[in-house]
Amino acid sequence: MHNPPENDLVSIARQGGRLNRMAVRTPTYPADVKEKNPAWRPMSLLVRTMPLRRLHWFATKRLVAHPEPGQSMFAGTEYGAVVDALRTDGHFPGLTLPKITYQEIAEFARNTGCFGNSNRRIEFVAPELADAEARFGRxxxxxxxxxxxxxxxxxxxxxxxxxxxxxxRHYLGGQAQVITPRVWWSFPTQGSEADRSLASHDKYHFDVDDWRMLKFFFNLVDVDEGTGPHLFVKGSHRRRRIKHQLTLHVRHPAEEVLGFYGKGSVVTLMGKAGFGFVEDPFGFHICSVPTQKPRLMMEVGFGISKPSRRRFHGEPVLR
Incomplete structure:
Protein backbone atom coordinates (compact mmCIF):
# COMPACT_ATOMS: atom_id res chain seq x y z
CA MET A 1 0.00 0.00 0.00
CA HIS A 2 1.27 3.46 -0.87
CA ASN A 3 2.39 5.44 2.16
CA PRO A 4 1.49 9.15 2.26
CA PRO A 5 4.19 11.84 2.53
CA GLU A 6 5.42 12.25 6.09
CA ASN A 7 3.75 15.60 6.68
CA ASP A 8 0.64 15.03 4.58
CA LEU A 9 -1.73 15.33 7.51
CA VAL A 10 -4.90 14.96 5.50
CA SER A 11 -3.82 11.65 3.96
CA ILE A 12 -2.75 10.30 7.33
CA ALA A 13 -6.03 11.35 8.91
CA ARG A 14 -8.12 9.71 6.21
CA GLN A 15 -6.49 6.34 6.84
CA GLY A 16 -7.60 6.43 10.47
CA GLY A 17 -11.39 6.64 10.00
CA ARG A 18 -12.88 7.47 13.39
CA LEU A 19 -9.35 7.61 14.80
CA ASN A 20 -8.21 10.14 12.19
CA ARG A 21 -7.25 12.88 14.59
CA MET A 22 -5.37 10.44 16.81
CA ALA A 23 -3.45 9.30 13.71
CA VAL A 24 -2.34 12.88 13.19
CA ARG A 25 -1.46 13.68 16.79
CA THR A 26 0.02 10.43 18.11
CA PRO A 27 3.36 10.66 16.20
CA THR A 28 3.93 14.10 17.73
CA TYR A 29 3.53 12.98 21.36
CA PRO A 30 7.16 11.79 21.89
CA ALA A 31 8.42 15.17 20.66
CA ASP A 32 5.86 16.89 22.89
CA VAL A 33 7.15 15.07 25.95
CA LYS A 34 10.78 15.76 25.03
CA GLU A 35 10.26 19.44 24.30
CA LYS A 36 7.77 20.35 26.99
CA ASN A 37 8.02 20.19 30.73
CA PRO A 38 8.07 16.50 31.79
CA ALA A 39 4.88 17.14 33.73
CA TRP A 40 2.98 18.13 30.58
CA ARG A 41 1.68 14.68 29.64
CA PRO A 42 0.38 13.81 33.15
CA MET A 43 -1.14 17.26 33.33
CA SER A 44 -3.02 16.77 30.06
CA LEU A 45 -4.68 13.72 31.58
CA LEU A 46 -5.29 14.95 35.13
CA VAL A 47 -6.65 18.35 34.10
CA ARG A 48 -9.72 16.62 32.63
CA THR A 49 -10.96 15.61 36.09
CA MET A 50 -12.88 18.31 37.91
CA PRO A 51 -11.69 17.52 41.49
CA LEU A 52 -8.01 17.72 40.52
CA ARG A 53 -8.61 20.73 38.32
CA ARG A 54 -10.31 22.59 41.19
CA LEU A 55 -7.56 21.54 43.57
CA HIS A 56 -4.92 22.97 41.26
CA TRP A 57 -6.79 26.27 40.98
CA PHE A 58 -7.29 26.42 44.73
CA ALA A 59 -3.69 25.56 45.60
CA THR A 60 -2.17 28.09 43.24
CA LYS A 61 -1.36 31.40 44.84
CA ARG A 62 -3.40 34.13 43.21
CA LEU A 63 -1.19 37.13 42.58
CA VAL A 64 -2.82 40.47 41.97
CA ALA A 65 -1.77 41.63 38.53
CA HIS A 66 -0.52 45.16 38.19
CA PRO A 67 -1.90 47.03 35.18
CA GLU A 68 0.43 47.08 32.21
CA PRO A 69 1.73 50.51 31.21
CA GLY A 70 0.07 52.12 28.26
CA GLN A 71 -3.48 52.71 27.06
CA SER A 72 -5.72 49.87 25.93
CA MET A 73 -7.38 49.89 22.53
CA PHE A 74 -10.49 48.50 24.27
CA ALA A 75 -11.55 51.75 25.87
CA GLY A 76 -14.42 51.56 28.36
CA THR A 77 -13.99 47.87 29.21
CA GLU A 78 -13.13 47.06 32.83
CA TYR A 79 -11.29 43.84 33.61
CA GLY A 80 -13.48 43.15 36.66
CA ALA A 81 -16.69 42.71 34.67
CA VAL A 82 -14.92 40.43 32.22
CA VAL A 83 -13.40 38.26 34.94
CA ASP A 84 -16.74 37.93 36.76
CA ALA A 85 -18.42 36.76 33.54
CA LEU A 86 -15.65 34.28 32.86
CA ARG A 87 -15.94 32.73 36.29
CA THR A 88 -19.71 32.39 36.01
CA ASP A 89 -20.37 31.71 32.33
CA GLY A 90 -16.95 30.84 30.91
CA HIS A 91 -17.07 33.58 28.30
CA PHE A 92 -17.47 37.33 27.78
CA PRO A 93 -18.66 38.73 24.41
CA GLY A 94 -17.91 42.43 24.81
CA LEU A 95 -14.56 43.26 23.20
CA THR A 96 -14.30 45.24 19.96
CA LEU A 97 -11.20 45.91 17.90
CA PRO A 98 -10.72 49.39 16.43
CA LYS A 99 -11.56 49.52 12.73
CA ILE A 100 -8.03 50.50 11.72
CA THR A 101 -6.68 47.46 13.59
CA TYR A 102 -8.89 44.74 12.14
CA GLN A 103 -8.66 46.22 8.67
CA GLU A 104 -4.86 46.12 8.81
CA ILE A 105 -4.85 42.47 9.90
CA ALA A 106 -7.44 41.51 7.27
CA GLU A 107 -5.42 43.22 4.54
CA PHE A 108 -2.33 41.35 5.69
CA ALA A 109 -4.24 38.04 5.59
CA ARG A 110 -5.51 38.63 2.06
CA ASN A 111 -2.06 39.34 0.67
CA THR A 112 0.14 36.93 2.62
CA GLY A 113 0.60 33.26 1.85
CA CYS A 114 -1.11 30.89 4.28
CA PHE A 115 -0.74 27.13 4.78
CA GLY A 116 -3.70 24.94 3.86
CA ASN A 117 -4.95 22.29 6.31
CA SER A 118 -1.97 23.02 8.64
CA ASN A 119 0.42 21.66 5.98
CA ARG A 120 3.40 23.87 5.16
CA ARG A 121 3.68 22.27 1.71
CA ILE A 122 0.30 23.72 0.75
CA GLU A 123 0.91 27.45 0.44
CA PHE A 124 -1.44 29.92 -1.26
CA VAL A 125 -3.10 33.31 -0.80
CA ALA A 126 -6.74 33.21 0.31
CA PRO A 127 -8.28 34.98 -2.74
CA GLU A 128 -6.86 32.15 -4.90
CA LEU A 129 -8.50 29.33 -2.92
CA ALA A 130 -10.21 27.69 -5.92
CA ASP A 131 -6.99 27.62 -7.92
CA ALA A 132 -5.12 26.22 -4.90
CA GLU A 133 -7.62 23.39 -4.42
CA ALA A 134 -7.30 22.49 -8.10
CA ARG A 135 -3.51 22.72 -7.97
CA PHE A 136 -3.11 20.58 -4.85
CA GLY A 137 -5.99 18.25 -5.68
CA ARG A 138 -7.75 18.38 -2.31
CA ARG A 169 -3.72 37.66 35.27
CA HIS A 170 -6.81 38.30 37.34
CA TYR A 171 -8.50 35.17 36.00
CA LEU A 172 -5.58 32.75 35.68
CA GLY A 173 -3.24 34.13 38.32
CA GLY A 174 -0.19 36.36 38.33
CA GLN A 175 1.92 33.85 36.40
CA ALA A 176 -0.30 34.12 33.31
CA GLN A 177 1.69 34.62 30.14
CA VAL A 178 0.80 35.15 26.53
CA ILE A 179 0.94 32.38 23.95
CA THR A 180 1.96 33.26 20.42
CA PRO A 181 -1.07 34.68 18.54
CA ARG A 182 -2.87 32.85 15.77
CA VAL A 183 -4.52 34.17 12.60
CA TRP A 184 -6.32 31.78 10.27
CA TRP A 185 -8.90 31.40 7.53
CA SER A 186 -11.76 28.88 7.55
CA PHE A 187 -13.22 28.22 4.10
CA PRO A 188 -16.70 27.00 3.03
CA THR A 189 -15.28 23.91 1.37
CA GLN A 190 -17.06 20.55 1.22
CA GLY A 191 -14.43 18.37 2.82
CA SER A 192 -14.56 14.82 4.13
CA GLU A 193 -15.08 13.82 7.76
CA ALA A 194 -11.29 13.62 8.11
CA ASP A 195 -10.89 17.11 6.66
CA ARG A 196 -13.43 18.53 9.09
CA SER A 197 -11.75 16.75 11.96
CA LEU A 198 -8.41 18.32 11.17
CA ALA A 199 -10.01 21.76 11.05
CA SER A 200 -11.88 21.14 14.37
CA HIS A 201 -15.19 21.59 12.55
CA ASP A 202 -16.80 18.27 13.32
CA LYS A 203 -17.35 17.99 17.12
CA TYR A 204 -17.55 19.95 20.32
CA HIS A 205 -14.24 19.85 22.18
CA PHE A 206 -12.33 21.36 25.08
CA ASP A 207 -8.65 22.28 25.40
CA VAL A 208 -6.22 20.60 27.81
CA ASP A 209 -2.91 22.19 26.82
CA ASP A 210 -2.42 23.70 30.27
CA TRP A 211 -3.94 23.63 33.76
CA ARG A 212 -5.45 27.04 33.15
CA MET A 213 -5.94 28.86 29.86
CA LEU A 214 -7.77 31.83 28.43
CA LYS A 215 -8.35 32.68 24.78
CA PHE A 216 -9.37 35.95 23.16
CA PHE A 217 -10.97 35.71 19.70
CA PHE A 218 -11.63 38.50 17.19
CA ASN A 219 -13.59 38.46 13.93
CA LEU A 220 -11.59 40.07 11.14
CA VAL A 221 -14.52 39.85 8.71
CA ASP A 222 -18.28 39.99 9.26
CA VAL A 223 -19.43 36.66 10.73
CA ASP A 224 -23.04 35.45 10.48
CA GLU A 225 -24.68 32.03 10.30
CA GLY A 226 -23.22 31.41 6.84
CA THR A 227 -19.69 32.31 7.93
CA GLY A 228 -19.39 29.64 10.60
CA PRO A 229 -19.84 31.33 13.98
CA HIS A 230 -18.09 30.17 17.14
CA LEU A 231 -20.28 28.20 19.58
CA PHE A 232 -19.63 27.95 23.32
CA VAL A 233 -21.47 25.87 25.91
CA LYS A 234 -22.16 28.26 28.76
CA GLY A 235 -21.04 27.02 32.17
CA SER A 236 -19.33 23.89 30.82
CA HIS A 237 -15.98 25.07 32.20
CA ARG A 238 -17.32 24.59 35.76
CA ARG A 239 -18.93 21.16 35.58
CA ARG A 240 -18.25 18.12 33.48
CA ARG A 241 -19.99 14.82 32.87
CA ILE A 242 -18.09 11.92 34.49
CA LYS A 243 -17.81 10.18 31.12
CA HIS A 244 -16.01 13.21 29.71
CA GLN A 245 -13.58 13.30 32.63
CA LEU A 246 -12.51 9.67 32.34
CA THR A 247 -11.75 9.51 28.62
CA LEU A 248 -8.69 10.35 26.56
CA HIS A 249 -10.89 12.07 24.00
CA VAL A 250 -11.61 15.79 24.18
CA ARG A 251 -13.97 15.79 21.16
CA HIS A 252 -17.56 14.64 21.54
CA PRO A 253 -20.68 14.65 19.30
CA ALA A 254 -23.10 17.55 19.68
CA GLU A 255 -25.98 15.34 20.77
CA GLU A 256 -23.85 13.89 23.56
CA VAL A 257 -22.67 17.27 24.84
CA LEU A 258 -26.00 19.08 24.54
CA GLY A 259 -27.85 16.13 26.01
CA PHE A 260 -26.02 16.86 29.27
CA TYR A 261 -25.83 20.66 29.26
CA GLY A 262 -29.02 21.39 27.33
CA LYS A 263 -29.47 23.09 23.97
CA GLY A 264 -30.24 26.35 25.74
CA SER A 265 -26.70 26.47 27.09
CA VAL A 266 -25.18 27.07 23.65
CA VAL A 267 -24.10 30.64 22.97
CA THR A 268 -23.59 31.65 19.34
CA LEU A 269 -20.79 34.21 19.06
CA MET A 270 -20.97 36.17 15.83
CA GLY A 271 -20.93 39.79 14.75
CA LYS A 272 -19.41 42.39 12.49
CA ALA A 273 -15.70 42.63 11.76
CA GLY A 274 -13.93 43.66 14.95
CA PHE A 275 -16.32 41.78 17.26
CA GLY A 276 -14.37 39.99 19.95
CA PHE A 277 -14.92 37.68 22.88
CA VAL A 278 -12.89 35.80 25.47
CA GLU A 279 -13.50 32.30 26.78
CA ASP A 280 -12.11 29.67 29.09
CA PRO A 281 -11.33 26.97 26.50
CA PHE A 282 -11.83 24.17 29.02
CA GLY A 283 -15.51 24.76 28.30
CA PHE A 284 -16.96 22.91 25.33
CA HIS A 285 -16.76 24.90 22.10
CA ILE A 286 -16.67 24.51 18.34
CA CYS A 287 -15.92 26.68 15.32
CA SER A 288 -18.85 25.76 13.10
CA VAL A 289 -18.37 25.12 9.40
CA PRO A 290 -18.61 28.13 7.07
CA THR A 291 -21.20 27.40 4.42
CA GLN A 292 -21.27 30.60 2.35
CA LYS A 293 -18.31 32.90 3.09
CA PRO A 294 -14.76 32.47 4.43
CA ARG A 295 -14.16 33.30 8.08
CA LEU A 296 -11.00 35.11 9.17
CA MET A 297 -10.18 35.16 12.86
CA MET A 298 -7.42 36.11 15.25
CA GLU A 299 -6.73 34.45 18.59
CA VAL A 300 -4.58 35.54 21.51
CA GLY A 301 -4.10 32.83 24.13
CA PHE A 302 -2.79 32.94 27.69
CA GLY A 303 -1.56 30.07 29.85
CA ILE A 304 0.44 29.53 33.02
CA SER A 305 3.12 27.10 31.84
CA LYS A 306 6.15 27.53 29.64
CA PRO A 307 4.98 27.19 26.03
CA SER A 308 6.55 24.68 23.66
CA ARG A 309 9.10 26.02 21.21
CA ARG A 310 8.85 23.01 18.89
CA ARG A 311 5.59 23.92 17.20
CA PHE A 312 4.00 27.23 16.42
CA HIS A 313 0.84 27.46 18.50
CA GLY A 314 -0.04 23.79 18.33
CA GLU A 315 1.03 23.18 14.75
CA PRO A 316 1.16 19.40 14.20
CA VAL A 317 4.62 18.41 12.99
CA LEU A 318 5.77 14.88 12.14
CA ARG A 319 9.45 14.02 12.41
Whole structure:
Protein backbone atom coordinates (compact mmCIF):
# COMPACT_ATOMS: atom_id res chain seq x y z
CA MET A 1 0.00 0.00 0.00
CA HIS A 2 1.27 3.46 -0.87
CA ASN A 3 2.39 5.44 2.16
CA PRO A 4 1.49 9.15 2.26
CA PRO A 5 4.19 11.84 2.53
CA GLU A 6 5.42 12.25 6.09
CA ASN A 7 3.75 15.60 6.68
CA ASP A 8 0.64 15.03 4.58
CA LEU A 9 -1.73 15.33 7.51
CA VAL A 10 -4.90 14.96 5.50
CA SER A 11 -3.82 11.65 3.96
CA ILE A 12 -2.75 10.30 7.33
CA ALA A 13 -6.03 11.35 8.91
CA ARG A 14 -8.12 9.71 6.21
CA GLN A 15 -6.49 6.34 6.84
CA GLY A 16 -7.60 6.43 10.47
CA GLY A 17 -11.39 6.64 10.00
CA ARG A 18 -12.88 7.47 13.39
CA LEU A 19 -9.35 7.61 14.80
CA ASN A 20 -8.21 10.14 12.19
CA ARG A 21 -7.25 12.88 14.59
CA MET A 22 -5.37 10.44 16.81
CA ALA A 23 -3.45 9.30 13.71
CA VAL A 24 -2.34 12.88 13.19
CA ARG A 25 -1.46 13.68 16.79
CA THR A 26 0.02 10.43 18.11
CA PRO A 27 3.36 10.66 16.20
CA THR A 28 3.93 14.10 17.73
CA TYR A 29 3.53 12.98 21.36
CA PRO A 30 7.16 11.79 21.89
CA ALA A 31 8.42 15.17 20.66
CA ASP A 32 5.86 16.89 22.89
CA VAL A 33 7.15 15.07 25.95
CA LYS A 34 10.78 15.76 25.03
CA GLU A 35 10.26 19.44 24.30
CA LYS A 36 7.77 20.35 26.99
CA ASN A 37 8.02 20.19 30.73
CA PRO A 38 8.07 16.50 31.79
CA ALA A 39 4.88 17.14 33.73
CA TRP A 40 2.98 18.13 30.58
CA ARG A 41 1.68 14.68 29.64
CA PRO A 42 0.38 13.81 33.15
CA MET A 43 -1.14 17.26 33.33
CA SER A 44 -3.02 16.77 30.06
CA LEU A 45 -4.68 13.72 31.58
CA LEU A 46 -5.29 14.95 35.13
CA VAL A 47 -6.65 18.35 34.10
CA ARG A 48 -9.72 16.62 32.63
CA THR A 49 -10.96 15.61 36.09
CA MET A 50 -12.88 18.31 37.91
CA PRO A 51 -11.69 17.52 41.49
CA LEU A 52 -8.01 17.72 40.52
CA ARG A 53 -8.61 20.73 38.32
CA ARG A 54 -10.31 22.59 41.19
CA LEU A 55 -7.56 21.54 43.57
CA HIS A 56 -4.92 22.97 41.26
CA TRP A 57 -6.79 26.27 40.98
CA PHE A 58 -7.29 26.42 44.73
CA ALA A 59 -3.69 25.56 45.60
CA THR A 60 -2.17 28.09 43.24
CA LYS A 61 -1.36 31.40 44.84
CA ARG A 62 -3.40 34.13 43.21
CA LEU A 63 -1.19 37.13 42.58
CA VAL A 64 -2.82 40.47 41.97
CA ALA A 65 -1.77 41.63 38.53
CA HIS A 66 -0.52 45.16 38.19
CA PRO A 67 -1.90 47.03 35.18
CA GLU A 68 0.43 47.08 32.21
CA PRO A 69 1.73 50.51 31.21
CA GLY A 70 0.07 52.12 28.26
CA GLN A 71 -3.48 52.71 27.06
CA SER A 72 -5.72 49.87 25.93
CA MET A 73 -7.38 49.89 22.53
CA PHE A 74 -10.49 48.50 24.27
CA ALA A 75 -11.55 51.75 25.87
CA GLY A 76 -14.42 51.56 28.36
CA THR A 77 -13.99 47.87 29.21
CA GLU A 78 -13.13 47.06 32.83
CA TYR A 79 -11.29 43.84 33.61
CA GLY A 80 -13.48 43.15 36.66
CA ALA A 81 -16.69 42.71 34.67
CA VAL A 82 -14.92 40.43 32.22
CA VAL A 83 -13.40 38.26 34.94
CA ASP A 84 -16.74 37.93 36.76
CA ALA A 85 -18.42 36.76 33.54
CA LEU A 86 -15.65 34.28 32.86
CA ARG A 87 -15.94 32.73 36.29
CA THR A 88 -19.71 32.39 36.01
CA ASP A 89 -20.37 31.71 32.33
CA GLY A 90 -16.95 30.84 30.91
CA HIS A 91 -17.07 33.58 28.30
CA PHE A 92 -17.47 37.33 27.78
CA PRO A 93 -18.66 38.73 24.41
CA GLY A 94 -17.91 42.43 24.81
CA LEU A 95 -14.56 43.26 23.20
CA THR A 96 -14.30 45.24 19.96
CA LEU A 97 -11.20 45.91 17.90
CA PRO A 98 -10.72 49.39 16.43
CA LYS A 99 -11.56 49.52 12.73
CA ILE A 100 -8.03 50.50 11.72
CA THR A 101 -6.68 47.46 13.59
CA TYR A 102 -8.89 44.74 12.14
CA GLN A 103 -8.66 46.22 8.67
CA GLU A 104 -4.86 46.12 8.81
CA ILE A 105 -4.85 42.47 9.90
CA ALA A 106 -7.44 41.51 7.27
CA GLU A 107 -5.42 43.22 4.54
CA PHE A 108 -2.33 41.35 5.69
CA ALA A 109 -4.24 38.04 5.59
CA ARG A 110 -5.51 38.63 2.06
CA ASN A 111 -2.06 39.34 0.67
CA THR A 112 0.14 36.93 2.62
CA GLY A 113 0.60 33.26 1.85
CA CYS A 114 -1.11 30.89 4.28
CA PHE A 115 -0.74 27.13 4.78
CA GLY A 116 -3.70 24.94 3.86
CA ASN A 117 -4.95 22.29 6.31
CA SER A 118 -1.97 23.02 8.64
CA ASN A 119 0.42 21.66 5.98
CA ARG A 120 3.40 23.87 5.16
CA ARG A 121 3.68 22.27 1.71
CA ILE A 122 0.30 23.72 0.75
CA GLU A 123 0.91 27.45 0.44
CA PHE A 124 -1.44 29.92 -1.26
CA VAL A 125 -3.10 33.31 -0.80
CA ALA A 126 -6.74 33.21 0.31
CA PRO A 127 -8.28 34.98 -2.74
CA GLU A 128 -6.86 32.15 -4.90
CA LEU A 129 -8.50 29.33 -2.92
CA ALA A 130 -10.21 27.69 -5.92
CA ASP A 131 -6.99 27.62 -7.92
CA ALA A 132 -5.12 26.22 -4.90
CA GLU A 133 -7.62 23.39 -4.42
CA ALA A 134 -7.30 22.49 -8.10
CA ARG A 135 -3.51 22.72 -7.97
CA PHE A 136 -3.11 20.58 -4.85
CA GLY A 137 -5.99 18.25 -5.68
CA ARG A 138 -7.75 18.38 -2.31
CA UNK A 139 -10.29 20.45 -0.39
CA UNK A 140 -8.77 23.18 1.78
CA UNK A 141 -10.81 23.94 4.88
CA UNK A 142 -8.32 26.20 6.61
CA UNK A 143 -5.36 28.47 6.00
CA UNK A 144 -3.00 29.18 8.91
CA UNK A 145 -0.27 31.81 8.99
CA UNK A 146 1.79 30.36 11.87
CA UNK A 147 4.79 32.59 12.63
CA UNK A 148 3.98 34.88 9.70
CA UNK A 149 1.31 36.45 11.89
CA UNK A 150 4.13 38.14 13.79
CA UNK A 151 5.03 40.11 10.66
CA UNK A 152 1.84 42.16 11.06
CA UNK A 153 2.26 45.14 13.42
CA UNK A 154 -1.46 45.21 14.25
CA UNK A 155 -1.32 41.57 15.41
CA UNK A 156 1.53 42.43 17.78
CA UNK A 157 -0.39 45.45 19.07
CA UNK A 158 -3.42 43.31 19.97
CA UNK A 159 -1.26 40.66 21.61
CA UNK A 160 0.43 43.29 23.79
CA UNK A 161 -2.71 45.17 24.76
CA UNK A 162 -2.61 45.83 28.54
CA UNK A 163 -6.29 45.01 29.11
CA UNK A 164 -5.90 41.47 27.77
CA UNK A 165 -2.95 40.86 30.07
CA UNK A 166 -4.83 42.33 33.03
CA UNK A 167 -7.87 40.10 32.42
CA UNK A 168 -5.65 37.02 32.05
CA ARG A 169 -3.72 37.66 35.27
CA HIS A 170 -6.81 38.30 37.34
CA TYR A 171 -8.50 35.17 36.00
CA LEU A 172 -5.58 32.75 35.68
CA GLY A 173 -3.24 34.13 38.32
CA GLY A 174 -0.19 36.36 38.33
CA GLN A 175 1.92 33.85 36.40
CA ALA A 176 -0.30 34.12 33.31
CA GLN A 177 1.69 34.62 30.14
CA VAL A 178 0.80 35.15 26.53
CA ILE A 179 0.94 32.38 23.95
CA THR A 180 1.96 33.26 20.42
CA PRO A 181 -1.07 34.68 18.54
CA ARG A 182 -2.87 32.85 15.77
CA VAL A 183 -4.52 34.17 12.60
CA TRP A 184 -6.32 31.78 10.27
CA TRP A 185 -8.90 31.40 7.53
CA SER A 186 -11.76 28.88 7.55
CA PHE A 187 -13.22 28.22 4.10
CA PRO A 188 -16.70 27.00 3.03
CA THR A 189 -15.28 23.91 1.37
CA GLN A 190 -17.06 20.55 1.22
CA GLY A 191 -14.43 18.37 2.82
CA SER A 192 -14.56 14.82 4.13
CA GLU A 193 -15.08 13.82 7.76
CA ALA A 194 -11.29 13.62 8.11
CA ASP A 195 -10.89 17.11 6.66
CA ARG A 196 -13.43 18.53 9.09
CA SER A 197 -11.75 16.75 11.96
CA LEU A 198 -8.41 18.32 11.17
CA ALA A 199 -10.01 21.76 11.05
CA SER A 200 -11.88 21.14 14.37
CA HIS A 201 -15.19 21.59 12.55
CA ASP A 202 -16.80 18.27 13.32
CA LYS A 203 -17.35 17.99 17.12
CA TYR A 204 -17.55 19.95 20.32
CA HIS A 205 -14.24 19.85 22.18
CA PHE A 206 -12.33 21.36 25.08
CA ASP A 207 -8.65 22.28 25.40
CA VAL A 208 -6.22 20.60 27.81
CA ASP A 209 -2.91 22.19 26.82
CA ASP A 210 -2.42 23.70 30.27
CA TRP A 211 -3.94 23.63 33.76
CA ARG A 212 -5.45 27.04 33.15
CA MET A 213 -5.94 28.86 29.86
CA LEU A 214 -7.77 31.83 28.43
CA LYS A 215 -8.35 32.68 24.78
CA PHE A 216 -9.37 35.95 23.16
CA PHE A 217 -10.97 35.71 19.70
CA PHE A 218 -11.63 38.50 17.19
CA ASN A 219 -13.59 38.46 13.93
CA LEU A 220 -11.59 40.07 11.14
CA VAL A 221 -14.52 39.85 8.71
CA ASP A 222 -18.28 39.99 9.26
CA VAL A 223 -19.43 36.66 10.73
CA ASP A 224 -23.04 35.45 10.48
CA GLU A 225 -24.68 32.03 10.30
CA GLY A 226 -23.22 31.41 6.84
CA THR A 227 -19.69 32.31 7.93
CA GLY A 228 -19.39 29.64 10.60
CA PRO A 229 -19.84 31.33 13.98
CA HIS A 230 -18.09 30.17 17.14
CA LEU A 231 -20.28 28.20 19.58
CA PHE A 232 -19.63 27.95 23.32
CA VAL A 233 -21.47 25.87 25.91
CA LYS A 234 -22.16 28.26 28.76
CA GLY A 235 -21.04 27.02 32.17
CA SER A 236 -19.33 23.89 30.82
CA HIS A 237 -15.98 25.07 32.20
CA ARG A 238 -17.32 24.59 35.76
CA ARG A 239 -18.93 21.16 35.58
CA ARG A 240 -18.25 18.12 33.48
CA ARG A 241 -19.99 14.82 32.87
CA ILE A 242 -18.09 11.92 34.49
CA LYS A 243 -17.81 10.18 31.12
CA HIS A 244 -16.01 13.21 29.71
CA GLN A 245 -13.58 13.30 32.63
CA LEU A 246 -12.51 9.67 32.34
CA THR A 247 -11.75 9.51 28.62
CA LEU A 248 -8.69 10.35 26.56
CA HIS A 249 -10.89 12.07 24.00
CA VAL A 250 -11.61 15.79 24.18
CA ARG A 251 -13.97 15.79 21.16
CA HIS A 252 -17.56 14.64 21.54
CA PRO A 253 -20.68 14.65 19.30
CA ALA A 254 -23.10 17.55 19.68
CA GLU A 255 -25.98 15.34 20.77
CA GLU A 256 -23.85 13.89 23.56
CA VAL A 257 -22.67 17.27 24.84
CA LEU A 258 -26.00 19.08 24.54
CA GLY A 259 -27.85 16.13 26.01
CA PHE A 260 -26.02 16.86 29.27
CA TYR A 261 -25.83 20.66 29.26
CA GLY A 262 -29.02 21.39 27.33
CA LYS A 263 -29.47 23.09 23.97
CA GLY A 264 -30.24 26.35 25.74
CA SER A 265 -26.70 26.47 27.09
CA VAL A 266 -25.18 27.07 23.65
CA VAL A 267 -24.10 30.64 22.97
CA THR A 268 -23.59 31.65 19.34
CA LEU A 269 -20.79 34.21 19.06
CA MET A 270 -20.97 36.17 15.83
CA GLY A 271 -20.93 39.79 14.75
CA LYS A 272 -19.41 42.39 12.49
CA ALA A 273 -15.70 42.63 11.76
CA GLY A 274 -13.93 43.66 14.95
CA PHE A 275 -16.32 41.78 17.26
CA GLY A 276 -14.37 39.99 19.95
CA PHE A 277 -14.92 37.68 22.88
CA VAL A 278 -12.89 35.80 25.47
CA GLU A 279 -13.50 32.30 26.78
CA ASP A 280 -12.11 29.67 29.09
CA PRO A 281 -11.33 26.97 26.50
CA PHE A 282 -11.83 24.17 29.02
CA GLY A 283 -15.51 24.76 28.30
CA PHE A 284 -16.96 22.91 25.33
CA HIS A 285 -16.76 24.90 22.10
CA ILE A 286 -16.67 24.51 18.34
CA CYS A 287 -15.92 26.68 15.32
CA SER A 288 -18.85 25.76 13.10
CA VAL A 289 -18.37 25.12 9.40
CA PRO A 290 -18.61 28.13 7.07
CA THR A 291 -21.20 27.40 4.42
CA GLN A 292 -21.27 30.60 2.35
CA LYS A 293 -18.31 32.90 3.09
CA PRO A 294 -14.76 32.47 4.43
CA ARG A 295 -14.16 33.30 8.08
CA LEU A 296 -11.00 35.11 9.17
CA MET A 297 -10.18 35.16 12.86
CA MET A 298 -7.42 36.11 15.25
CA GLU A 299 -6.73 34.45 18.59
CA VAL A 300 -4.58 35.54 21.51
CA GLY A 301 -4.10 32.83 24.13
CA PHE A 302 -2.79 32.94 27.69
CA GLY A 303 -1.56 30.07 29.85
CA ILE A 304 0.44 29.53 33.02
CA SER A 305 3.12 27.10 31.84
CA LYS A 306 6.15 27.53 29.64
CA PRO A 307 4.98 27.19 26.03
CA SER A 308 6.55 24.68 23.66
CA ARG A 309 9.10 26.02 21.21
CA ARG A 310 8.85 23.01 18.89
CA ARG A 311 5.59 23.92 17.20
CA PHE A 312 4.00 27.23 16.42
CA HIS A 313 0.84 27.46 18.50
CA GLY A 314 -0.04 23.79 18.33
CA GLU A 315 1.03 23.18 14.75
CA PRO A 316 1.16 19.40 14.20
CA VAL A 317 4.62 18.41 12.99
CA LEU A 318 5.77 14.88 12.14
CA ARG A 319 9.45 14.02 12.41
Missing amino acids: PLLSGHFFERSLDCAAVIAVQRDPLLADIA
